Amino acid sequence: EPEVTQTPSHQVTQMGQEVILRCVPISNHLYFYWYRQILGQKVEFLVSFYNNEISEKSEIFDDQFSVERPDGSNFTLKIRSTKLEDSAMYFCASAPTGPSEAFFGQGTRLTVV
Amino acid sequence: RKEVEQDPGPFNVPEGATVAFNCTYSNSASQSFFWYRQDCRKEPKLLMSVYSSGNEDGRFTAQLNRASQYISLLIRDSKLSDSATYLCVVNVANFGNEKLTFGTGTRLTIIP
Numbered sequence: 001e002p003e004v005t006q007t008p009s010h011q012v013t014q015m016g017q018e019v020i021l022r023c024v025p026i027s028n029h030l031y032f033y034w035y036r037q038i039l040g041q042k043v044e045f046l047v048s049f050y051n052n053e054i055s056e057k058s059e060i061f062d063d064q065f066s067v068e069r070p071d072g073s074n075f076t077l078k079i080r081s082t083k084l085e086d087s088a089m090y091f092c093a094s095a096p097t098g099p100s101e102a103f104f105g106q107g108t109r110l111t112v113v
Numbered sequence: 114r115k116e117v118e119q120d121p122g123p124f125n126v127p128e129g130a131t132v133a134f135n136c137t138y139s140n141s142a143s144q145s146f147f148w149y150r151q152d153c154r155k156e157p158k159l160l161m162s163v164y165s166s167g168n169e170d171g172r173f174t175a176q177l178n179r180a181s182q183y184i185s186l187l188i189r190d191s192k193l194s195d196s197a198t199y200l201c202v203v204n205v206a207n208f209g210n211e212k213l214t215f216g217t218g219t220r221l222t223i224i225p
Contacts, residue, residue: 033212043157043200043215056210091156099213100145100204104156 002026004105006092012111016081021108023075025094032075033093033102034067036060043091048099049075082112114139117216119201125222130191134219136184136201144211146177148186149200151218157200160186188221196223 005024013019025032034046047057049067066078075094079086089109093102119136126132138146146163161168163175163184174187184201201216 035213035215042217043151043213045212045214048210048212056207056212089154098204098211100147100162100211102213104158107154107156109154 002103004092004094004103006090006105006108008108009106010109010111012113013082015084015112018078018080019082019110021077021079021090021092021110023077023092023094023105024073025075025092026096026103027073029094029096029103031095031098031102032067032069033095033099034077035091035093035104036088037091037107038085038088046077046090079110082110084112086110087112115216116140116205116214117201117203119216119219121217121219123220123222125224126191127224128191128193131187131189132191132221133188134186134199134201134221136186136216138182138184138201138203138214140203140205140214141182143182143203143205143214145204146184147202147204147213148173148175148184149202149215151198151200153198157202157215160199191221191223193223193225196221 032049037043048055089107092105095102148160149157150160151157163177167176172189176185198218200218
């Protein structure tokens with residue numbers, strides 16, 4: 001069964017550093033998403049991406065964040081100047097036609113120290 | 114008011130029991146509705162979609178009431194493997210863009 005793959009599974013970074021979280025979506029999917037889940041809290045939408053551009057972003061997704069699909073297969077989330085409160089699970093998802101059919105990756109646990 | 118509201122639990126029920134979860138959503142423009150399951154520190158996984166006509170998948174039954182903006186999930190003959198957090202999820206469209214909005218989840222523990 002095809003799956004969304006995320007790397008790394010766990011990333012520890014120092015406050016103020018930049019991190020790039022990587023995702024390989026399912027190959028024929030057209031819609032891509034990033035969500036995050038702070039420990040003990042709900043899953044929150046960050047951004048959706050379609051046709052090589054952001055289609056929607058949440059209030060959380062400020063200038064500190066950016067997404068890119070650099071090579072037609074990977075989908076990355078870059079977090080600049082990380083803060084302690086960025087510590088969370090970050091989930092990538094992809095879908096063929098929209099979020100109702102989204103498949104989630106196993107997540108990257110980001111710990112900012 | 115929260116966009117998607119669930120009782121966080123925890124629900125601790127004996128194996129074989131029936132358990133019901135409820136969820137309400139605030140955005141009347143919500144288009145589609147789901148129950149996801151999330152195991153500890155894992156990704157959310159789609160359990161089932163929810164329709165106004167009600168739908169059943171084995172021991173699981175989901176129901177949507179659009180007028181009341183209310184979603185339910187019923188688990189019959191619960192198994193130890195049903196222990197997880199159950200997430201009520203709503204697909205909201207905003208000027209043609211869709212996104213999933215998650216509830217906080219209801220934690221279920223099945224007791225042997």
